[in-house]
Amino acid sequence: MSEATTASEKTLMVLEAAMTHGRFSEIVTAVNLPKATVHRILTTLVERDFIQVADGGAHVPGPKILSLAGVAYDRVDISTIVQPYIDDLVRRVQCTVHVGVRSGDEIIYLVRTDSDKPYRMPSRVGAAIPLHTSAIGKAILARLDDDAIERFVNRAGLPRRTARSLTTLDELRAELADIREDGYAFDREENVPGVVCIGTAVRDHTGHSNYGLSISSLALEHTEGQLAAMAGDLRKAAADITHALGGDR
Incomplete structure (x- = not known):
C-alpha cells in the first residue's frame, strides 16, 4: 500500500471491500491495510449506519448505504449515461445506433443517434419492437436458458413482421445458439x-441483461459481413456501457 494513500481513500477502500467481503479477515486481505486501521474505519462506518454487523459477525450494507443506493438509482438517467459511448460508436461506424431496454416481451428504444448519412432509420425513441424480430431483443433472449425461451414463445408467440421474421421455436433456438x-x-x-x-x-448493476445496443443500416448499404466487421466496436461500446451502469465488463 502506498504511503501516499489518504485517509479518505482508505475509508472508501474499506467501504467497498465491506460490500463484497463479509468477514473482517477478508476485508483486511482485500484492502491490504493494517488490521487496526481497518477496524477503526469499520467502527466509524458502523456508527454512521453505512455498515451493519449481522449475526455471526459478517459485515453487511447498513441502512444509510441502502438509502443512498435507492436515491442514486432513482436519479439514474440511462440516456445521459450512455450518450458519450453512443456518440463515439456512431463516429466510428457511421451508422445509426440504438439503445433499448426490455419491457415484457418487447424492446423499447431509449436512445437513437444518427450518423451524418443523408437518410434516417424508420425508428423512434419509445418505439416497441418484439424481442424476436430485433437484434437487441435476440441478444437479450440469448442470455436466457431453454426453459425461459420456451415460456417466452408460449406466452408471446412469434408474430411475423416481415417475410424474414423467425416464426418457429426451432428457428429461434438455432439463431440463439x-x-x-x-x-x-x-x-x-x-x-x-x-x-x-x-x-x-x-x-x-444487477448482472442481468435487460438493456441492449445495436448498429442499424440499410441492406443496400451494408452486407451481413460488413456489419459483422463492426462487432468489435459494438462489443467495446457495450462493455463500456455495462461498466457505466455498474455491471462487470
Missing part, C-alpha cells in the same frame, strides 16, 4: 424490410 457463440445478433430485415442491424446485450 449462434448468438451465444458469436456474442452478437443480427436483424436480417426481420422487423422492417430493407433495414439490417447488429446488436448485443448490456448488463446492468
Whole structure:
C-alpha cells in the first residue's frame, strides 16, 4: 500500500471491500491495510449506519448505504449515461445506433443517434419492437436458458413482421445458439424490410441483461459481413456501457 494513500481513500477502500467481503479477515486481505486501521474505519462506518454487523459477525450494507443506493438509482438517467459511448460508436461506424431496454416481451428504444448519412432509420425513441424480430431483443433472449425461451414463445408467440421474421421455436433456438457463440445478433430485415442491424446485450448493476445496443443500416448499404466487421466496436461500446451502469465488463 502506498504511503501516499489518504485517509479518505482508505475509508472508501474499506467501504467497498465491506460490500463484497463479509468477514473482517477478508476485508483486511482485500484492502491490504493494517488490521487496526481497518477496524477503526469499520467502527466509524458502523456508527454512521453505512455498515451493519449481522449475526455471526459478517459485515453487511447498513441502512444509510441502502438509502443512498435507492436515491442514486432513482436519479439514474440511462440516456445521459450512455450518450458519450453512443456518440463515439456512431463516429466510428457511421451508422445509426440504438439503445433499448426490455419491457415484457418487447424492446423499447431509449436512445437513437444518427450518423451524418443523408437518410434516417424508420425508428423512434419509445418505439416497441418484439424481442424476436430485433437484434437487441435476440441478444437479450440469448442470455436466457431453454426453459425461459420456451415460456417466452408460449406466452408471446412469434408474430411475423416481415417475410424474414423467425416464426418457429426451432428457428429461434438455432439463431440463439449462434448468438451465444458469436456474442452478437443480427436483424436480417426481420422487423422492417430493407433495414439490417447488429446488436448485443448490456448488463446492468444487477448482472442481468435487460438493456441492449445495436448498429442499424440499410441492406443496400451494408452486407451481413460488413456489419459483422463492426462487432468489435459494438462489443467495446457495450462493455463500456455495462461498466457505466455498474455491471462487470
